[in-house]
Amino acid sequence: MRIVIIGGSHAGLAAARHLKKANPKVDVIIIEKSSVLGYIASSLNLVLEGYIEQLQDSRTATASELLSEGINVMLNSEVIAIHPARKVVQFKTSTASFVQEDEVAYDGLILAMGSSTFRTEFAEDVEAQITTYKTIGQSRHALAKIQSAKTVAIVGAGLIGFELAESLSGQHKDVHLIDRMDTLLFRYFDQEIAEILMARFPENLRIYLNSNVAHTKKDAAGNYTGLLLSNGKEISADIVVYAVNPRPNVALVEEFLTLNLDGTIRTDDYLQTSDPSIYAIGDLVSIPFNHSDSSLYIPLVTNAYRTGIIAATNLLAAVNGTAKIPFPKMQRTVVSKLFGYYVSSSGINETEAPYYGFQVDSVTKTFHSRTFFTREENFEVTLKLIYDRESQVIMGGQIITSDRGSLEIINTISTLIHSEATLQQLATMDYFFNPTISFPLHFLNQLAIDALIK
């Protein structure tokens, strides 16, 4: 049996490795357009902050590693057509010395082409000053520009934009962060948590909320000088970085697969597309969210891995004689390190709850110590718990903390949401106690009790 995977990013790699583990006899081929496998999209920040020296170090696998695992890899190979009736993928391999077209037949096909960041129409006008950094090619291009810029405007104050803003402000550049929404990181955090973070912003970071880019500014000679916002504010910036959500790359399959209205590939619960031989994973699909009936488009690396593993399992179900696994609902758990604080979120936030038809309530508490007897300078953790007003089922949580260790609480909250635990259960849930390590009641126990007596 041969399974072809189009795309060698996180989802494709996770699927390939799981296929081989689950059934070593399966012939697995990855076709990857670039020369890098498993590139981490935020590697630009890793270089800027000194975690890695060069962008190409930011890969999660090499071709030789995969070959040693029995996985065939075709780098620099772009799929130019899929022929579902013949079950054949046609591709073109390009290197410095040759270009060659070929095709490969498949029994099962996994689509993992990922997504691309789009730009608005005005971007074409000043192409040289505007950049994104999702692929390694874009990142190389962006890095050169960013390193020489003194002032950078970032459009999009989501996690991607914020992480870049933090890296750049640490480089002593003037950073302007622009977003059309009224709240920072609105997908994940409520206003009160965002405000704690805002208090930590350095002086060289300026935020513009409820603001849109109206157009670019140019001098008399027609040279780009900056941006004009819709509210009339002018921003001088050497370059503009687009840090907005990407869109799925579906051009290869839109003629023969059923798509959702938003352009993601329609799959069943098992990630199988409208063609039974083809599965779609990673940034190509929307996945079910938490307690709601809605699917969400959340292009996170964690979802890429999980969809890859589920699709691989299900593709092999008939061969291995195992049951298919539906993709579980996600909690949309995210974490980030911003301005010396760790922020994390899981599940529904309070502002968005009505959009999913929920009436929720919340409790928020800040702790300055975690034990009776041990003093830690600057220890602070603020926890927010969101729960259904009637059933008191836990639906979401947010954390902002100075302590890396406390961040793990978000995974506990994710588990509580997944298992639909209630406040009553959490109030007396059995967590460890040691007088030099913790309080008798865990932070979560205390929050649940506060919520119950509220």
Added chain:
Amino acid sequence: MNLMQLLEKNQQVHFQILAMFFREGSEISYKKIAKKLSVSAPTVQKEMQNLTASLQAFHQDAMISNGENDRVHLTLPVDFDLREFLYQYLSEAIDFKILSYVFFHREESTTKMMLELVLSEASLFRHFKTINTLLAEFEIQLKNKKLVGDERQIRFFFFQFFAESFPAAKIKSHFSRASTDNLIRVIEGQLAIKLSKGQTARLSLWFGLMEARFDYRGSQQHDGSYELLKSLENDADFQVLRNVMGRYLSRFAVSWSDYETLYLYLFLLAEGIIVPSLPDTDSAHFFWSQISKSNTVLLQALNDMTPGRHQEEVLFSMLTTISVQSIYQQGSIVAFAELQPETVSNTHDLTTSQQAIAALAKQSGQVYSAEKIQHLVNELLLVQDWLQVKQEQKFIVGILLSQSQLRSAFLRRFLIKELAGYPNIHFEEAPTVVYDLLIVDHPEIAEGYHYKKQMILTGGANPFEEARLHAIVEEIRRNNLESELERV
């Protein structure tokens, strides 16, 4: 576009016959139908038989029966759903099927469309040509099975198309979703408004259209709304909606733009769902200055006066509704059994409304289609009617009689019967009320009462007294309307 234009020729005849019944009453002669439709009597008879069969297939108690001489009689039972009946006809008409297919199968090829609709290529393109003639007033066209034109107009066209042709249950099943129901509740909360069931259904349709039109290829045209968007971006209501839409649309993979908010904002204004606060009309704000100019023309038509800073909010909202439709929505779909202007108001009001809409067209530099003119004239007439009813709601009549109990009771019944035809006339006998009209049988009895006009009865209950009574009532209503408009 008249919805009837999408029907096949023989179907159109059926609805023309129905329209005649609706206009003339439940009984009509074959001869008159043949003459009006300019067809032969045998053709009328044949189509009448077909129509009868269709009516009875739809509802067993619906029928057309032969009366005396050459007269025929239409019976529609009380639970006869005309809209559903029309939809049955439309769903068999090729042009209607093509437009529906274009919407619901946006990504399918022309070949598949031909196969599914069982049409040859030549036939399909012939239909495209006919449809394009109808779409011209919307400034959109059908090219290679896709609707081409500004997205604002495409949304507006499809909204009208489905709102006017699909039965409510079909709209619900095709367009309503739990997620957009939640979104509507969020909008209600954020804008502090409460939608009626009808408004909720229409907004639900709007959001269904929005999702069906998601532009993941980035191929839609929005150029026609660029200036408008720039002028509204800092508007408070617009920013509230933008944040609501941002939160809702963030679940999808689409690159949502502020045009989505703009189209929603215009829709809510045009539907009268949001009532804008009165802006500074002297400001150079592009959008509001346009609306203000347009509202001025409409208000002048209502009472030859210019709007002041203290316009009544509801009237301002109603006029804004018409102005938004007038300036930002090209074309209109006229449904079957649409209100006819002459039934809404009198000739004088109709003429002034027509003049006002003509002035709006001139001011905007646009050529309005006949259907759009009819729609806007109707809208303006309905505002006039609303103003009249508002005024009449305050019309209070008092009756004070001092004759014998039996005689007084008889006269009272006579007066009440005569005035019953006027809406919202209230009869009071309290001395603290200020009466618009106090009817007495002798003037001394009115002592201590407050009134604007007094009528002393002649004592008779005859045609002369009837005419006298109606003349004074009409005069008071006219005066009340004028003073109401002056107050506004």
